[in-house]
Amino acid sequence: MDRNGWIGIALSVIVFSILFFMPLPNGMTVEGQKSLAIFSAALIMWVAKPIPIYQTSIIAILLLPLIGAVEDQEIAFGTLGFDIIWLMVAAFVLTSAISETNLGKRMALFMVTRFGKTKKRTLAVLVIVNFILAFFVPSTTARASLIMPIAIVLLEVYKAVPGESKFGKLxxxxxxxxNAFATSMVVTATSAQVIAMGFINQQAGGSIGYMQWLIGSAPQAVLTALITFFVGVKLYNINAEDNEDPEKANTIQGILKKQLDELGSMSVKEKKAAFIFLITLILWATGDYQEALLGFAISTEQTAVLAMLLCLLPGIGVLTWKQANIKWDLMIFSAGAYAVGNAFNDSGGATWIIERLVATIGLDRLPHSIVAVILIFITIFSHLIFTSKTVRTTILIPAIISIALTLGMDAVSLALACSFGIASTITLPPHSKVNTLYFGSGYFSVLDELKFGLISCFINASVISIVYFTWLQIVL
Known part of the structure; x- marks a missing residue:
């Protein structure tokens, strides 16, 4: 272990000890204090990585019931049975099916040769696809499960090595x-946004619907995605690579076109995989309407497991269990991350911190414009403290409406602007299912996501602030 690893362990132990043994703060539960100590220590270990991240998760799972952060050990050990874990397993099987049959390679080669003449254009194509799919596949995890397999095959074609390739990382x-920015544009893309809309209409007297949300949110979503796209290209030097060596880019295009031609006509296995993929897409896209049309609904996770079953069934499927590239170390890491996050949320620790933060700032003594900007930034960056979008919505949006009404501000426009930031849970793998799925690709580390996520969150908060002072004042 190197010097940084030992520093990470020491810092983690020190932070844990301080938080665990400090006098119980007024208003915080004992369980909240203990879960805060474990959450903070685990976060440091996940970032510093002195040991593999799944080992840190195992330690966290053991500590939760051992020191009394949770009352029942099933709360900690049961996270391995969460629906997200099943979704991840199914997504890896579906990815393997698309890869093993060459369907993914065919799709990737077609996309790149038709639209992605350079690495930068390839990235741009994926951005556009994400935004288009947001209307047809509202589920964030479903969209990630659809796009990630294609992205992985694209990177394989480019010979991008996980953990080494800047292109793959970006x-x-x-x-x-x-995924998050596109989600913020479509109110039905996450239940937290639907809840926020309900709060705005019921408590602030608004009349926000699907189209009002879309019209209000689209400028910030598109502008944020555009800015972060160019920031990412500059940060990871993708643009320079393409411009400095156009001959190499042309050579790659020639190789890719040749590979596409060599695939020939679609095989039977490819057609089977395409059919399974299409069924999955249809079920995910119609998730909001199945109850009305069929009398029952198939959840995102159930659809994913059904797709996994079809991929593995003899005679129908396209691969064996051994061919499925399932990353079990990621499953353990995710189980620990969710166990710690849930304990922190359920114990009231996260709520206590947010309430104290708002009170400490003294919002009632600041100009309205400053209050608005602070609340927008708090809404976005609060996901660093706790993971659940629903919990954040339930705590923050009513509080923001109350603050706005107390200060004589327009509660509808302020709460709506803050609600646009609910989906921006993009800084750490445990902060959303989408993060965890992409993290499983192995192309970026916890620290990579933290650094670029913080930059992008700042951009998103700044853009939403601008939209609040300009666009929302016109359309609302």
């Missing part, structure tokens, strides 16, 4: 971010 990180 593609996967922007996959995480553009």
């Amino acid at each position: 593609m996967m990180l922007q996959g995480v971010q553009n």
Whole structure:
């Protein structure tokens, strides 16, 4: 272990000890204090990586019931049975099916040779696809499960090595971010936004619907995605690579076109995989309407498991269990991350911190414009403290409406602007299912996502602030 690893361990132990043994703060539960200590220590270990991240998760799972952060050990150990874990397993099987049959390679080669003449244009194509799919596949995890397999095959064609390729790192990180930005544009893309809309209409007297949300949010979503796209290209030097060596780019295009021609006609297995993929897409895209049309609904996770079953069934499927590239270390890491996050949320620790933060700032003593900007930034960056979008919405949006009404501000426009930031949970793998799925690709580290995520969150908060002072004042 290197020097930085030992520093990470020491810092983690020190932070844990301080938070665990400090006097119980007024208003915080004992369980909240203990879960805060574990959450903070685990976060440091996940970033510093002195040991593999799944080992940190195992330690966290053991500590939660051992020191009394949770009352029942099932709360900690049961996270391995969460629906997100099943979704991840199914997504890896579907990815393997698309890859093993060459369907993914065919799709990737077609996209790149037709639209992605350079690495930068390839990234741009994926951004556009993410935004288009947001209307047809509202589920964030479903969209990630659809796009990630294609992105992985694209990177394989470019011979991008996980953990080493800057191109691969940027593609996967922007996959995480553009999923969030596209989600913020479509109110039904996450239940937290629907809840926020309900609060705005009921408590602030608004009349926000699907189109009002779309019209209000689209400028910030598109502008944020555009800025972060160019920031990412500059940060990872993608633009310079393409401009400095156009001959190499042309050579790659020639190789890719030749590979596409060599695939020939679609095989039977490819057609089967395409059919399974199409069924999955249709079920995900119609998730909001199945109850009305069929009398029952198939959840995102159920659809994913059904797709996994079809991929593996003898005679129908296209691969064996051994061919499925399932990353079990990621499953353990995710289980620990969700166990710690849930304990922190359920114990009231996250709520306590947010309430104290708002009170400490003293919002009632600041100009209205400053209050608006602060609340927008808090809404976005609050996901660093706790992961659940629903919990953040339930805590923050009513509080923001109350603050706005108390200060004589327009509660509808302010709460709506803040609600646009709910989806921006893009800084750490445990902060959303989408993050965890993309993190499983192995192309970026926890620290990579943290650094680029913080930059993108700042951009998003700044853009939303501008939209609040300009566009929302016109359209509302």
